[in-house]
Amino acid sequence: MESTLRTPDTSSVVVGVDGSEPARRAALWAAGEAVRRGRPLHIVYGADTDGRALYVSAETIEKVRAAGRELLADTAKAVASEHPGLQVTTEFSRADAVTSLHRAGGLHGTIVVGNRGLGGFHALMLGSVGLNTAAGAKTPVIVVRDVDETVEHGTVLAAVRDEHDLVCARYAAREAELHKASLRLLHVWNILQSVGDVAPLLDDVDGIAGKHASALEAVTDTIHDEFPDLTVASDATKSRSVAGVLVEASRRADLLVMGGRRAPAPFGLGRNLGGATHSVLHHAHCPVLLVPRAGTDSASRS
Structure with a gap:
């Protein structure tokens, strides 16, 4: 898939609401x-409402419309009370939530969703709307989890592997500037993914580790050059669980930025998220910003 992203611009922000408390916090x-x-x-x-028209009465559809418009007005009012100078627009869409958000995001918007909605089981870490929005978006998506917003760590965390994640690192750097925070570039590598299932020799491990360190250093040097006033730290770690390391690191971050995989889903069911990305979205301790990866390489990366 060719990405629509070229530079880390400050795009408009689109948020979806459904009447749930997580959606309100996301707004x-x-x-x-x-x-x-x-x-x-x-x-x-x-x-x-378009999808329900054949199954419910016109009276029910009208009630849905009234409730939706009331929700939009109430949410806009709550936002205005906290940010009185912010320009706010609302949209009642007859399409389903995922389609509506993708259309509203367009080519340059950033979509924000809560980690759970009204549908499904409350115990689920991430609702189907949030998951499908993140999996199918061509623009950045931020999943806002149930976190204590009064606690600020002053750090934006970015998961990077190599130069293919440079766009992701740039977005993270821009977010760090906006949050008046420092940036931490974290490179997590799994030795079995690097050499296969055969146990490597010690010299092989050292060589592999050096290659990963060099890849991280190249991205770090570029971010240092492009954002000279930003405090940037970077480190690489070896682990069998990439997701586990990122989730633990998210405890000390205000935002986690990572590339969103766009691999073909099984049985031709569109596109899905990689395993590590999927796990992070379910368990991260801070909001997660997914940046679509560029190029055909995205199909093989997690």
């Missing part, structure tokens, strides 16, 4: 992000 977080970027906030409610 308030998105409002703060819009303020940081100096851009408007667009609040979307996907009612899916």
